[in-house]
Amino acid sequence: MIIGVPEEVKNNEFRVSMTAPGVHELVRNGHTVLVQNGAGVGSGITDVEYVAAGAEIVVDAAELWARSDMVVKVKEPVSSEYVHFRKGLVLFTYLHLAAEPELTHALLTSGVTAIAYETVQLGNTLPLLAPMSAVAGRLSVQVGAQYLTAPFGGKGMLLGGVPGVRPANVAILGAGVSGTHAAAMAIGAGADVTIMDINIARLQELDDHYQGRLKTVASNAFEIERSLVQADLVIGSVLIPGAKTPKLVSNELVSRMLPGSVLVDIAVDQGGCFADTHPTTHADPTFKVHNSLFYCVANMPGAVPNTSTYALTNVTLRYTLALASLGVRGALGSDPVLLAGLNVAGGSVTHHSVATAHGLVLSHDWKSLI
Template sequence: MKIGCPKEIKPQEFRVGLTPAAVQEAVSHGHEVLVEAGAGVGAGFADDAYAAAGAKLVCVEEVFAQAELVVKVKEPQAAERARLREGQILFTYLHLAPDPDQTRDLLASGVTAIAYETVTDCAGGLPLLAPMSEVAGRLAPQVGAWTLQKANGGRGVLMGGVPGVAPAKVVVIGGGVVGTHAARVAAGMGADVTVLDRSLPRLRQLDEGFARDFKAIYASEANTAELVAAADMVIGAVLVPGAAAPKLVSRSQLGSMKPGAAIVDVAIDQGGCFETSRPTTHQDPIYEVDGIMHYCVANMPGAVARTSTLALGNATLPFMLAIADKGWRKACGDDPHLLAGLNTHAGRLTYAAVGAALGLDVTPAKEALSI
């Protein structure tokens, strides 16, 4: 199979879909790999490394024109969507639920799109989302601490405080992968950390594993409102697989927060979990609403592109090779967890949560295997 890897064109996105090591693996399996010249530079991978691994360096037009399988990181931008075609396979993050324009374009193209974020595993996890969730979670307190600095509009509060001065109060909404990593790092910075979640089993796990580091509290509306009002920083870390993130903090609640408090919305790729969230970029990451500073960068892991690319590549490689070796139908037919990643095929939407979010008809993924 011809595998193509274009350079990411989303603003300040420095990750790349394939590492030279992944190219070498694909070539050893008998596949031809086309990499856009300069695709890996932002993550520290030179063109020479791809050539040495067996890739053919080409222009972006050739990648999309020739590749049977296109491997990316972020959702295809409008210019990239215009190059997709029926019969082609797209393997990348999509986050379709809050993005009707992208959904419409993918359906119109007829492309078979498999989304990293909805591929599952036998434990009920999301193995291709988890590495970036870990990265984003660990970054969240770091960027939140920067947002809290007075020069950036924040309260001027130091995360760990100093002797005689209390540390910052950090509230993490969501106790999954993102939330746990965010809480661990924030606690490591010396902050007073509370994690909110509605799953009692998950709260027990957090209490058993991290009681010395942070508090785990049930996310009732009353508890959430009280803790958010007292917080110096609130990190939104709630995920509903494939669906739009729930809005857990309303604009009216901002009035109860401390002036200059920081919000970090890690769920912004799925629409964000604060009513006042809107996507920002690494170049212009923060904005203010009602005195509260918002950090809502939609590709947070892109800030640490090399670490993120390596972590993502480790997770995606087995699935990418299965698709290339077997073809997408057999690969998905053999692996129900990969089939869960199928979002569009031949003009049909195949993921129920996206259909529910956008009001579109859905063809079950199993039925799409025979289309």
């Protein structure tokens, strides 16, 4: 199979979908890998390294897409890339289609087979989303601490305080991978941290692990309100696989929050869990809502591309190799974990959450579509 690795074109996206070791593994198994010129520079990977691993460097993006049987990306295609879609093409990347009606339509009309990293599911885990969720969770505390400082528009507060001065009050919505990593970072920085979730068993695990250093609260509207009106930093990390994120924080509630408080919405890719969330970029990451500052960058891990690229390839490579070696039908048919990632094929929606989000008919017969 011919696998294409294009340069990411989303605003300030420096990650790339394949490392040089990943290329080497695919080539070693008899596949051809096309890498767009300069695609890895943002992640510290040169064209020379890719060539040494066996890749062919392609200058023109249109040529790369046209020659590839499967295109492996990091972020969902932007509108300028829709022109490359065609019947028979396999697209393997983060898609977040529940929050992307235009992209969903473009994929359906073109006949692309689209497999989304974020819905590949193993039991209750999302193995291809987990490393980026970990990065985003840890990064959310770093950026939250930065934007709490006065030069960045915050209240001028040090996250961990100092002796004699209270630390920041951090409220985390969601105790999944992102929320757990955010809690670890915030506790490590010395903040006063509360995490909320509807999964009591998960809260029990965290309580046992942190031995009282982390406050755990069963999530409901009353407790969210009580926590947020006292919070200096709020991190939204709620996720329903493949579906739009529920809005847990209203505009009215934000109006009653402490002036200068910061809200970081990790869930922005799936629509966000704050009512006023809209996607921002690393070039222009924040906006004000009442007296609070919102940070809603839709590709947070793109700020640390070296770490993120290697973490991503570590988990995607085995599935990329399976798709290339067995073919799409063979790989999906032999692995229900990967099959859960199939979102669109042959002009039909094949994932229930995407169909529900857009009011589309769900196809259950994926084999007839590929």
